[in-house]
Amino acid sequence: MPALSDVLQAPGLRLECLAGTPGDQAVEQIFVAEGLLDLQEAPPGTAAVLGAQVSATVDSYQFDVALRLAVARGVVALVLADPGAPPPTSTSIGTAERFGVVILRQTERINLADLVCALDSALRGSAELGLRRAVVAFQHLTTRRAARPDELVADIADIADAEVTVLDEPVGALAFPIGLDDDAERWVVVRDGQARTRPELALIGRLLANTLALSAAAERRARELPIRSRAELLSELLDSSSRGRSELLRRARSMGLPIDGWHLVARIEHGDKELQESDEVAAFATREELGRVALEAVRSSGSWHLARAERALLLIQMSRGDPGSTAAADATGVVQRALDQAIATVPGIVMFCGVGSAHSGPTGLINSAAEARAAVAAVRARNRTNTATAFDGLGLRRTLVEWYASHTARTAVDTVLAPLDKMGHTKATSAVRTLQAYLDNHGSLSRTATELHLHRNSVAYRVDRIFAELDVDPDNPDDWLLLQLACRARGLT
Incomplete structure (x- = not known):
């Protein structure tokens, strides 16, 4: 037989003890008393449930009489179903405690059937x-x-x-x-x-x-929604033309972004091209994870925001005032820590990272993004992986990188070298290398042959064939300069 204390643990019950002590009293069944006199029919070992009308008489002498009937029948407990039932009289409390009957009262309103079912379920077993x-x-x-x-x-x-x-x-x-x-x-x-x-x-x-x-x-979605909204807006802003930019700027200001302040952009590109080409889903998941980890890592060092450009990740630091001359160096250190965290989170990841300078206003945001892109092109050329490199730290190559970062320059390079690209990747690479050595040596076949470890006649044959393919005048200084810039810029990619 279950003990009364165990029965009272049934879920859904909220009972308080008005008299007696619930303990190991054995409970055999649940009995419902619709009237006080019904207690004289209660079987022994019963937990008797009293309805609302019966519970209302608890503070009367009739209840004292009914309680004595319950004691005579061997009732274990009386349960008052109505939480508004009055407390029993001192006489009833004394009688209950003297004869070991427990008087309980439900503290929360509950349907009588639910109360009986809860007690009965506890009685029936585990x-x-x-x-x-x-x-x-x-x-x-x-x-x-x-x-x-x-x-x-x-x-x-x-x-x-x-x-x-x-x-x-x-x-x-x-x-x-x-x-x-x-x-x-x-x-x-x-x-x-x-x-x-x-x-x-x-x-x-x-x-x-x-x-x-x-x-x-749900909490994470609510937390990330503003981040994603700002990221989408900044991505759209960086990809927009000047004509459609005014509405985007208005939205940025309404979202509280200090778009008219100072901006510094760091660009991170995934270095595993084979993964991106063979498994776009995996590459996307990696970029998402990289963005989450990187943003969390830089958040403690100023106001940073996330954006995307093509398949690259952009970390954008925004401030309302001039961050000073050390902004790029400070940001490079912060971004490097983010890269280190990403490497620890995504083992084996290969990244190329460039950090632009700090510029003011919406145009400054675009300029810093262009510098970051140029810096990435430079570190790719050097195969400098997983290292944040500032645009200011590119040395003598900065001017060339800055020039090549523009769409016009890249188009000019692709156009002038297009005839060589038609030869195939391997032959085109060899041709560009030969052409650059010839131009750097001011058209000297002997010095070019020495640099390339080739016979002078082989160099002459190659140079003649290259100029036959190109649509340029080798005697024109402007064409000569364009070819030199194109060959050096091609080295950045």
Whole structure:
């Protein structure tokens, strides 16, 4: 027989003790008394539930008489279903305590049928009680999903009548990941000495873990939505023409972005071209993860925002005032720490990173982005991976890089060297190298042959063939300069 103290642990019950002490009194069945005199028919070992009309007479002498009838019948407890029922008289309390009858009162309004079912489920045994606990837990999690996680855990622990905690690692047999198994960082852990005989604990633990995961995902979406909105706006702004820029600037100001202040852009490009070409989904996921990690890493060092250009990631530092002459150097150090964090998070990642200078106003944002792009082109040419490089630190190559960063310059280079590109990648690369050596040596076949470790006649043959393909005049100084710039710029890519 279940003890009264165990029966009263049934989920959904909120009972307070008005007289007597709930303990190991054996409860055999639940009895409903529609009138006080019905108690004289209550079987022994009964927990008698008194309806609202009966509960209203608790402070009367009639209840004292009915209580003596209950004692004579061996009733274990009287349960007042109405939370508004008056307290029993001192005579009734004395009688109950003298004869070991417990008087209880429901503290929250509940349908009489639900109260009886809850008590009866607890009486019938663990299977039905476990199912009821699971149902109550499900209903609670459904209606209180917006509650704080610690409140949900405490409530479910109370409903399940077990120790429920959230830990950083799975401990014991009943540990449930909050989120996907591979990505989980926290687990719901349920501890109970009778876990083997209480299968509902596994269901309750899983329900709680899933609810906490959904709540965390909703909170993360709410937190990331402004970030994504700003990222999309900045990406669109950097890709827009001057004619369509005014509306984007208005939106940026309305979002609180200091678009009229000072801006510095860092550009990060994924270096694994084979991955991007063979598995676009994996490349996209890597870029998303890289963006999240990088933004988290730089946030503590000023106001940084995220944007994207083509397949590159842009980190944009914005400030309302002039950040000073050391802004680029300081930002390069911050971005380098972000790269280091990304390498630790995504092992084996290959990145090329360039950091522009600080410029003011919307035009300054675009100029800094162009400088960052040029810096990336330079570090790609040097194969300098996973290292943040400032545009100011490119030395003598800066002028060339800055020139080649413009769309016009890249078009000019591609146009003038297009005839050689038609020869195929390998032959085109050899031809450009030969042409650059010939131009750098001021048209001297001997010095060019020495530099390339070729015979003079071989160089002469190659040079004649190259100029036959190109649509330029080798005797025109402007064409000569354009070819020199084109060959050097081609080296940046």
